[in-house]
Amino acid sequence: MKQFLFFIQKEFYHLLRDKRTLFILFGMPVVQIVIFGFALTNEVKNSRIAILDQSKDEATASIIQQLEASQYFDIEKNLQSEADIEPAFREGKIKLVVVFPSQFQSTLLHTNSSPIQLIADATDPNVANTLTNYASAIILDYQNNIRGNQDFPYTIQTEMRMLYNPQMKGSYNFVPGVMAMVLMLVCAMMTSISIVREKEIGTMEVILVSPMVPLRVVIAKMVPYLLLSMINIGSILVLSVFALDVPIQGSLLLLVFECFLFTITSLALGLFISSITNSQQTAMLISLMGMFLPTIMFSGFMFPVENMPLPLQVISNIVPAKWFYYIVKAVMIKGLGFFSIWKETLILAGMTTMLMLISIKKFKTRLE
Amino acid sequence: MKENFAISVRELTKRFNDFTAVNAITFDVKQGEIFGFLGANGAGKTTAMRMLCGLSFPTSGQAMVAGYDLYQDAEKIKKSIGYMSQKFSLYEDLTIRENIRFYGGIYGLSDHEIKTKTETLVHQLHLEEQVNKLVKSLPLGWKQKLSFSVAMIHQPKIVFLDEPTGGVDPVTRREFWTLIYEAASKGTTVFVTTHYMDEAEYCDRVSIMVDGRIDALDTPLELKRKFNAPSMEEVFVQLARKAKRAE
Numbered sequence: 001m002k003q004f005l006f007f008i009q010k011e012f013y014h015l016l017r018d019k020r021t022l023f024i025l026f027g028m029p030v031v032q033i034v035i036f037g038f039a040l041t042n043e044v045k046n047s048r049i050a051i052l053d054q055s056k057d058e059a060t061a062s063i064i065q066q067l068e069a070s071q072y073f074d075i076e077k078n079l080q081s082e083a084d085i086e087p088a089f090r091e092g093k094i095k096l097v098v099v100f101p102s103q104f105q106s107t108l109l110h111t112n113s114s115p116i117q118l119i120a121d122a123t124d125p126n127v128a129n130t131l132t133n134y135a136s137a138i139i140l141d142y143q144n145n146i147r148g149n150q151d152f153p154y155t156i157q158t159e160m161r162m163l164y165n166p167q168m169k170g171s172y173n174f175v176p177g178v179m180a181m182v183l184m185l186v187c188a189m190m191t192s193i194s195i196v197r198e199k200e201i202g203t204m205e206v207i208l209v210s211p212m213v214p215l216r217v218v219i220a221k222m223v224p225y226l227l228l229s230m231i232n233i234g235s236i237l238v239l240s241v242f243a244l245d246v247p248i249q250g251s252l253l254l255l256v257f258e259c260f261l262f263t264i265t266s267l268a269l270g271l272f273i274s275s276i277t278n279s280q281q282t283a284m285l286i287s288l289m290g291m292f293l294p295t296i297m298f299s300g301f302m303f304p305v306e307n308m309p310l311p312l313q314v315i316s317n318i319v320p321a322k323w324f325y326y327i328v329k330a331v332m333i334k335g336l337g338f339f340s341i342w343k344e345t346l347i348l349a350g351m352t353t354m355l356m357l358i359s360i361k362k363f364k365t366r367l368e
Numbered sequence: 369m370k371e372n373f374a375i376s377v378r379e380l381t382k383r384f385n386d387f388t389a390v391n392a393i394t395f396d397v398k399q400g401e402i403f404g405f406l407g408a409n410g411a412g413k414t415t416a417m418r419m420l421c422g423l424s425f426p427t428s429g430q431a432m433v434a435g436y437d438l439y440q441d442a443e444k445i446k447k448s449i450g451y452m453s454q455k456f457s458l459y460e461d462l463t464i465r466e467n468i469r470f471y472g473g474i475y476g477l478s479d480h481e482i483k484t485k486t487e488t489l490v491h492q493l494h495l496e497e498q499v500n501k502l503v504k505s506l507p508l509g510w511k512q513k514l515s516f517s518v519a520m521i522h523q524p525k526i527v528f529l530d531e532p533t534g535g536v537d538p539v540t541r542r543e544f545w546t547l548i549y550e551a552a553s554k555g556t557t558v559f560v561t562t563h564y565m566d567e568a569e570y571c572d573r574v575s576i577m578v579d580g581r582i583d584a585l586d587t588p589l590e591l592k593r594k595f596n597a598p599s600m601e602e603v604f605v606q607l608a609r610k611a612k613r614a615e
Contacts, residue, residue: 006473010462017461202455206519209421209451209528211443212474 007220015224029182029232036174037244044130048076049096050088055104063142072134089121096120096131164334171244176328177301179236180321183266184295186229189287191270196283222267229263249335262324268355275362295321323348374399374526374557380429382415389415391580402558404568407577408608413561421451421528434525450524452515454531460504475522489517509540529560545570565601579613
């Protein structure tokens with residue numbers, strides 16, 4: 001036991017003396033939360049649009065006013081002719097042009113129908129889609145207003161409610177994602193590097209000649225990163241609650257427990273990486289390419305897994321981060337209890353146990 | 369196998385797939401002896417040494433180290449041997465004191481033992497002023513000497529040194545060998561590999577490995593006489609030339 005404590009103490013010396021790495025490890029989650037929370041967002045707001053109003057009547061003025069009033073659009077300029085449309089897009093600032101034909105209001109009143117053209121810059125298809133939807137909704141709104149108290153025999157009213165995230169904030173989605181990313185990076189990468197470094201400098205050999213049991217070496221290597229990760233989880237949660245207003249709906253204890261479990265998973269992955277390589281560079285590359293990228297791509301945090309082709313969906317199941325992401329969303333955002341996520345927890349625990357067993361076995365045999 | 373041998377090896381073999389790195393070597397090392405383990409690069413020295421330290425599992429053959437069977441009592445062997453690897457094996461980002469404390473700790477020394485050990489060791493190496501400095505600030509020669517002292521911290525019966533003086537200047541090498549003699553005079557068996565033939569002359573007995581086999585084993589004096597050579601260097605070159613195995 002005492003050997004073990006000596007070993008952990010040594011690991012902390014390594015960690016605390018490498019100020020630059022330490023700074024990155026503690027700073028990274030904060031920076032990521034801030035970047036994702038305030039800078040990167042897939043919400044569309046204040047998009048610059050242009051209007052080509054060839055009618056200039058009461059109806060068009062009213063629609064334009066409503067477009068202007070919405071938080072989604074900023075009217076950048078008023079175009080004079082159709083020839084201006086193309087140059088406006090080429091400048092690159094304008095994402096959408098709303099074209100009213102001449103005689104808009106009178107056509108509408110006399111024939112009961114009048115067209116409006118929406119032209120969007122589809123170099124970013126998602127944004128184009130969102131913008132045209134927003135604009136259509138505003139126009140539809142106007143139509144409903146002028147219809148006023150005319151009685152229609154049938155009306156269907158859609159009533160929407162955004163469950164769990166009424167303000168449709170992107171942060172609800174990425175806080176769990178950032179947690180998965182940070183844990184993966186801190187645990188998998190740092191553990192593998194710290195073990196491989198000892199192989200590189202030759203101290204691992206000396207340790208293995210000593211009476212120290214290999215299993216204890218492995219655990220002692222993991223403890224500091226486990227601690228560091230829990231601190232990181234704490235800072236991410238504090239930041240997301242107080243800076244981003246993302247509440248923790250479910251049990252905090254359950255959330256911490258699940259984070260703990262995923263930390264162990266990541267540590268096991270790190271150990272696994274260290275058992276298949278002997279150089280720090282390779283360990284870092286494998287961690288980044290083999291662990292970090294799949295975490296981003298397949299956890300569902302950047303790209304929805306449901307929309308992927310079937311083979312990729314199947315692959316995504318072996319990415320531990322996917323299950324963790326699901327669990328954190330369920331507990332933190334939806335406020336679900338353990339009974340709703342026991343299956344996912346079991347899968348994660350199973351993966352962890354398997355990885356741990358394989359890596360420890362590999363760690364030992366490699367040294368023989 | 370007799371009890372009074374520190375190391376006793378019979379037909380020890382290590383194969384990696386088709387390649388026989390160590391081919392049925394047999395030898396004994398007496399207690400308190402300085403045993404030079406020589407051979408060209410790739411002759412199998414390091415593999416043989418790794419097997420004796422428990423870092424590598426033999427394919428076949430028998431070995432007793434410090435009176436314990438290599439297969440049965442690997443854990444007891446670990447407690448009785450010290451090891452200094454080819455690569456420099458101290459932590460550069462730890463101070464001298466912390467390095468001593470760590471290695472003392474993993475060999476199960478008590479706090480008190482570690483403390484007195486640190487004092488004597490630091491005094492012996494004249495490192496009083498540097499004891500709280502990071503190891504990376506030390507010159508290579510001192511690092512090697514410190515490394516050796518740390519490998520001896522738990523007073524092992526046998527110490528294995530894998531090319532301990534690589535890249536060190538002649539003066540430091542001489543000082544290093546003073547440390548080895550001191551250890552041997554206190555009864556520690558020293559098992560050392562080296563490429564320096566002047567160092568081979570310092571050993572009590574020397575074995576020379578060629579292509580995984582031990583081709584010669586005797587005192588340096590006897591070997592020179594047998595091969596009719598003026599120096600150990602000449603003996604070594606005569607033997608190493610017979611090697612067929614590429615590096």
